[in-house]
Amino acid sequence: MLSRIADSLYWLQRYMERADGMLRLMKTSYILSFDKVQTSSMTWEPALKIFTSLSAHDIETLKKDNTAALQYLLLDTKNFNSLKVIYTRARENARGVQDQITKEVWEQVNQIYHQINQPGIAEKLAGPDAINVIDSFIKYGDQFVGITDSTMPRGQGWNYMNLGKFSERCLQTAEFTHSFFKKVDFDFQNEQDILFWRSLLLALSGYELHLKNYSNQQHNYNVAQQVLFDKNFPRSLYYALDRANKYLNDIAASNPVEGSIQLKRSFGRLYSSIKFADLDIVEREGLEKYLIYVRKELNEFGRALGRTYFSYS
Amino acid sequence: MTGEALFKQYPIVPHIWDEMKCSDGIRKQYYSIFETGSKLSLEDLEQKHKLASELFMSQGITFTVYSENEGIERIFPFDIIPRIITGAEWNHIEKGIKQRIKALNLFLKDIYNGQQIIKDGIIPADLIASCPHFTREVFGIEVPYDIYVHISGIDLIRGDDGTFYILEDNLRTPSGVSYMLENREVTKRIFPNLLAESNVRMINNYPLMLHDNLIALAPKQKANPMVVLLTPGIYNSAYFEHTFMARQMGIQLVEGRDLLVDNQKVYMKTTAGLRQVDVIYRRIDDEFLDPLVFRPDSALGVPGLVSAYRKGNVAIINAMGNGVADDKAVYAYVPDMIKYYLNEDIILPNIPTYQMNNADEREHVFQNMHKMVVKETNQSGGYGMLMGNSATPEAMEKTKQNILANPRGFIAQPLIQLSTVPCLIDGKLQPRHVDLRPYALCGPNGIDIVPGGLTRVALREGSLVVNSSQGGGSKDTWVVDMPNE
Numbered sequence A: 001m002l003s004r005i006a007d008s009l010y011w012l013q014r015y016m017e018r019a020d021g022m023l024r025l026m027k028t029s030y031i032l033s034f035d036k037v038q039t040s041s042m043t044w045e046p047a048l049k050i051f052t053s054l055s056a057h058d059i060e061t062l063k064k065d066n067t068a069a070l071q072y073l074l075l076d077t078k079n080f081n082s083l084k085v086i087y088t089r090a091r092e093n094a095r096g097v098q099d100q101i102t103k104e105v106w107e108q109v110n111q112i113y114h115q116i117n118q119p120g121i122a123e124k125l126a127g128p129d130a131i132n133v134i135d136s137f138i139k140y141g142d143q144f145v146g147i148t149d150s151t152m153p154r155g156q157g158w159n160y161m162n163l164g165k166f167s168e169r170c171l172q173t174a175e176f177t178h179s180f181f182k183k184v185d186f187d188f189q190n191e192q193d194i195l196f197w198r199s200l201l202l203a204l205s206g207y208e209l210h211l212k213n214y215s216n217q218q219h220n221y222n223v224a225q226q227v228l229f230d231k232n233f234p235r236s237l238y239y240a241l242d243r244a245n246k247y248l249n250d251i252a253a254s255n256p257v258e259g260s261i262q263l264k265r266s267f268g269r270l271y272s273s274i275k276f277a278d279l280d281i282v283e284r285e286g287l288e289k290y291l292i293y294v295r296k297e298l299n300e301f302g303r304a305l306g307r308t309y310f311s312y313s
Numbered sequence B: 001m002t003g004e005a006l007f008k009q010y011p012i013v014p015h016i017w018d019e020m021k022c023s024d025g026i027r028k029q030y031y032s033i034f035e036t037g038s039k040l041s042l043e044d045l046e047q048k049h050k051l052a053s054e055l056f057m058s059q060g061i062t063f064t065v066y067s068e069n070e071g072i073e074r075i076f077p078f079d080i081i082p083r084i085i086t087g088a089e090w091n092h093i094e095k096g097i098k099q100r101i102k103a104l105n106l107f108l109k110d111i112y113n114g115q116q117i118i119k120d121g122i123i124p125a126d127l128i129a130s131c132p133h134f135t136r137e138v139f140g141i142e143v144p145y146d147i148y149v150h151i152s153g154i155d156l157i158r159g160d161d162g163t164f165y166i167l168e169d170n171l172r173t174p175s176g177v178s179y180m181l182e183n184r185e186v187t188k189r190i191f192p193n194l195l196a197e198s199n200v201r202m203i204n205n206y207p208l209m210l211h212d213n214l215i216a217l218a219p220k221q222k223a224n225p226m227v228v229l230l231t232p233g234i235y236n237s238a239y240f241e242h243t244f245m246a247r248q249m250g251i252q253l254v255e256g257r258d259l260l261v262d263n264q265k266v267y268m269k270t271t272a273g274l275r276q277v278d279v280i281y282r283r284i285d286d287e288f289l290d291p292l293v294f295r296p297d298s299a300l301g302v303p304g305l306v307s308a309y310r311k312g313n314v315a316i317i318n319a320m321g322n323g324v325a326d327d328k329a330v331y332a333y334v335p336d337m338i339k340y341y342l343n344e345d346i347i348l349p350n351i352p353t354y355q356m357n358n359a360d361e362r363e364h365v366f367q368n369m370h371k372m373v374v375k376e377t378n379q380s381g382g383y384g385m386l387m388g389n390s391a392t393p394e395a396m397e398k399t400k401q402n403i404l405a406n407p408r409g410f411i412a413q414p415l416i417q418l419s420t421v422p423c424l425i426d427g428k429l430q431p432r433h434v435d436l437r438p439y440a441l442c443g444p445n446g447i448d449i450v451p452g453g454l455t456r457v458a459l460r461e462g463s464l465v466v467n468s469s470q471g472g473g474s475k476d477t478w479v480v481d482m483p484n485e
Helices: A003-032 A038-042 A045-051 A056-062 A066-074 A083-096 A103-116 A121-126 A130-151 A156-182 A194-203 A207-213 A219-229 A237-254 A260-275 A279-285 A287-310 B003-008 B028-039 B042-058 B087-111 B125-129 B177-190 B192-197 B206-216 B239-249 B305-311 B330-342 B359-367 B393-405
Strands: B062-067 B070-075 B078-086 B151-153 B155-158 B164-168 B227-231 B252-255 B259-262 B265-270 B273-276 B279-282 B315-317 B372-376 B385-387 B410-414 B420-425 B428-437 B439-443 B446-449 B454-458 B472-480
Touching: A003 A045, A003 A066, A003 A083, A003 A130, A003 A156, A003 A194, A003 A287, A003 B265, A045 A056, A045 A066, A045 A156, A056 A066, A066 A083, A066 A121, A066 A130, A083 A103, A103 A130, A103 B042, A121 A130, A156 A194, A156 A219, A156 A237, A156 A287, A194 A207, A194 A219, A207 A219, A219 A237, A219 A279, A237 A260, A260 A287, A279 A287, B003 B028, B003 B042, B003 B428, B028 B078, B028 B192, B042 B070, B042 B078, B042 B177, B042 B420, B078 B087, B078 B177, B078 B420, B078 B428, B078 B454, B087 B151, B087 B164, B087 B330, B087 B439, B087 B446, B087 B472, B125 B330, B164 B330, B177 B192, B177 B206, B177 B239, B177 B454, B177 B472, B206 B227, B206 B239, B206 B279, B206 B315, B206 B439, B227 B239, B239 B252, B259 B305, B265 B305, B385 B393, B393 B410, B420 B454, B420 B472
Parallel strands: B078 B472, B227 B252, B227 B279, B279 B315
Antiparallel strands: B062 B070, B151 B439, B155 B164, B155 B428, B259 B265, B265 B273, B372 B385, B372 B410, B420 B428, B428 B454, B439 B446, B454 B472
16 A cells, blocks of 8 residues: 555544544533533633643633634634644545545545535524534534445555544543543542533543443542543543554554564553553552653654654655 | 427527537437427426536535635536437547547657658658657657557537537547546436437446556556556646546556656555556656656656656556647648558548748738637647637737747637537526547557547637636537437
8 A cells, every 4th residue: 555545544534533522522512501500611621722722811712702612613724623624634635545445435525525614604603503513513424434434445544544543532532531630630539520520421422331330429430440441432542542553453464564563562562551550550650640641652653653654755 | 497498499500510400400319308308397407407516516526716715616517418429420530530549659659769751751840849849858768569649638629511620639648538427427317318218329438448458558467567547636636537537447546756766667655665666647747757857846756757668667658758749730730640651531630720930821810810719839728829709909919929929839720610519508508619529548459439528618608718727618428329320
């Protein structure tokens, strides 16, 4: 497979996964903004912190204004991580590999791009239709996942796509978790009620699973347990790293080039930091430190991956 | 309005050949369209038009218009009423194009080797020497099977008496074939029954035929030669076509940065290391192909490509240097080439062409400029053209000055009224001018032309310029075998 193609497939999926996580977080934030409870001060803050590079002061102003926050996060091209920019980049990547993805996948990405560029979308976000707009994009994203799964051939391209998807997911879960636990100073004893955690869990599509699995009141502890270690929760760090590790191994097996051994080794170290750990260990060493470590390692891995397989220019 | 009224009210313009209607009524090849159309309402037809546009949009068959820093995606306009050619007309066109390609191939072989045609005084040496696309860098390079013009898109027009003329030869990297194929797919969606009933000749094996040719051109007899399509990238206006063709043939779509040349062999950079490339179907112009030989500032090409080509380690499709054969001044000599190389008379006539470096002809053109179209010899895509019937006196004067400054850079031809076809515009069927570009494939086993080609239509009323960059659209083109023909 051409290095450029591998690069584009990897990034196509990273962007699509990023859009998906972002939309789920926004939907939760938006719905929460109507609840007049103390947690409402949290509403737009995580999304603005993660998906913009605004100053603390700008975030303070923006988070009080639903429409402005939504429009900045979704449509503003000055924001390098706005949904519009993310979709545009996803489409550019898809365009460059149009002959390597199926026609169905391309048409879906293309359609999403045209939807975010449809006339009048900014007005819709300002009115009662805002939630429908967000919902429709979540649906398009789900369709993208389904279409990709049911039409893309399994092979090298598929491996790069999934490696991109699960690295991005892992980063996102770490980011989201970080911003919510920061509010409680990464302290498992400083109990918050479930309403506080509900936004995090909804943003990770894990609220229902949480209710089913945990009946005691140690919410901080339970939430950390779920988002870090639950093997059956598709957005847990464990699950995402486990999948990414599998696809990396498949890639290395079919591309035995210089550097692939080191790449596998360094990712394996990160993976074992969750595989051979439990919450007590993480608590002892500090959750904040651990989450920062995961993000740092993932970013370093991304650079090494580029050097090993994508260096074509 | 009913479809019947729409079709009945369709006007024909005097002294212009209309493809659907003549003074005696509807031509027989259009009967089925006429009948089906008459049963539909205007709303039905406009609904079909809308459906067609949506199909193009959702597939990303678009080009980008940049304004105010924001890219706006547009589709190439498509008109739903097909352009129909009878089987007998087509057979004549096919014979004519095959003859022409054969002669042009022999000419390219000759001009980059012994130059016998110049020595025998058929074509003046200075005409070739002054051609900007005469590429000395490829002199003496041997190409597989002596084929230079693997893919051509020769433009034809139809005059007022129904005769087909050759308008120009496109022998470098002709585009538009994906529109020919996609237009047919869209027609299948909007007029499914009509297509089945009408005995339309099939075109969708074009990519397979091309793929077979590309494989056959591989320099060595390999079981699995590596064939790639070289594109300038996603910002090129024909990028859709590049992805379309790569997908249809199942070959790799590569950019210049994906390739490198080592020891006069071409490789592509893959995740598993370098892999040798045997055949390149390039959609990049000669001058950008190799910065070591042509434009040094080109970032689209591959340094060293010409050396690998000269060595015979890679086949390049189309051959480099073909521009000398589709130069607009050389065009005038194609009938002589056919006589010289094949000893045959030309089947599809040229349009009379005046050479501006001949003083008598130049004077004649200056006297009759309002009846002429003046073209720059090295331009294409509808650029650098002056239409005498609609040009302002200032524009004419300016063109005269330009011609005097560089007579070799221009030719002139009498204005020919292109034939018209009905188009659905503003709720009415209106006549618009069209040309025809059939795509001919030349491989080791001979020349194949898919029946039909791309019909381009000038959507502005009265306009004779069909290029998409100048407000043109396209139509599906049917070759229909008539009973008792």
